Amino acid sequence: MRPHHRTACSMVFFMATAGSALGQESGADLAKKLSNPIASLISVPFQFNYDRGYGSEDGNREVLNIQPVIPISLNEDWNVISRTILPVISQNDIAGQSGHQFGLGDITQSLFFSPKQPGPDGIIWGAGPAFLIPTATDDLLGTGQWGAGPTAVALKQDGPWTYGLLANHIWSFAGRNDRQDVSSTFLQPFVSYTTPDAWTFALNTESSYDWVQDEWSVPVNFQVSKLVKLGEQPVSFTAGARYWAQSPENGPQGWGFRAGVTFLFPK
Numbered sequence: 457m458r459p460h461h462r463t464a465c466s467m468v469f470f471m472a473t474a475g476s477a478l479g480q481e482s483g484a485d486l487a488k489k490l491s492n493p494i495a496s497l498i499s500v501p502f503q504f505n506y507d508r509g510y511g512s513e514d515g516n517r518e519v520l521n522i523q524p525v526i527p528i529s530l531n532e533d534w535n536v537i538s539r540t541i542l543p544v545i546s547q548n549d550i551a552g553q554s555g556h557q558f559g560l561g562d563i564t565q566s567l568f569f570s571p572k573q574p575g576p577d578g579i580i581w582g583a584g585p586a587f588l589i590p591t592a593t594d595d596l597l598g599t600g601q602w603g604a605g606p607t608a609v610a611l612k613q614d615g616p617w618t619y620g621l622l623a624n625h626i627w628s629f630a631g632r633n634d635r636q637d638v639s640s641t642f643l644q645p646f647v648s649y650t651t652p653d654a655w656t657f658a659l660n661t662e663s664s665y666d667w668v669q670d671e672w673s674v675p676v677n678f679q680v681s682k683l684v685k686l687g688e689q690p691v692s693f694t695a696g697a698r699y700w701a702q703s704p705e706n707g708p709q710g711w712g713f714r715a716g717v718t719f720l721f722p723k
Contacts, residue, residue, distance in 0.1 A: 509709030559593030
């Protein structure tokens with residue numbers, strides 16, 4: 457069995473055996489908050505993704521996304537939620553015989569201004585700016601461009617169900633003259649179901665459209681999460697699979713997988 461397959465199997469086993477460590481009611485409440493991208497909850501996810509099928513050399517890519525979420529209270533009515541994505545990347549032959557690269561990718565920083573109370577019909581929403589920061593340590597790990605644009609999310613939580621849409625668009629406005637401009641739309645429709653014993657089953661796409669190259673990337677993700685308590689620390693473990701329904705000509709193909717761990721810091 458390959459190492460990344462063993463990692464996914466071990467994650468599922470741990471999730472199944474550790475479930476009794478957390479009280480049902482508090483676990484379900486926290487698990488539902490994790491399904492809300494702009495919940496008033498400090499969390500630090502570490503999300504690992506494996507994809508393959510790049511280019512003519514069947515290249516592969518592993519990405520560890522470090523994604524802290526920090527809500528900040530502005531006043532009695534409004535929060536601002538900071539969501540950061542810092543990718544740590546290892547990849548092989550993603551552009552023909554391009555060899556191996558390892559290091560940081562570009563940071564995506566989003567700020568959502570969100571009412572503390574749901575709106576009409578229970579709609580939870582937030583909107584604000586998103587920024588692309590060229591922190592990549594290798595040309596093949598990032599864009600070499602500074603970017604910015606709007607981002608927004610809207611969702612509803614109805615009993616055990618959570619469903620909604622997160623979106624952004626980023627344009628480059630500065631950066632290296634020898635690198636391609638950025639104009640990219642990101643769309644993430646999502647739906648999840650959380651059980652009373654804090655299991656969550658989620659389905660989403662993380663689609664992006666590159667307006668410069670006129671290309672779609674559409675991975676469809678299915679994942680299972682389990683919230684447990686390690687001592688006094690709430691932790692969510694995730695494992696899942698994804699299928700690339702559409703990707704650029706030299707992009708990833710077929711199946712990949714995802715595994716992750718999220719540390720929660722409730723008030």
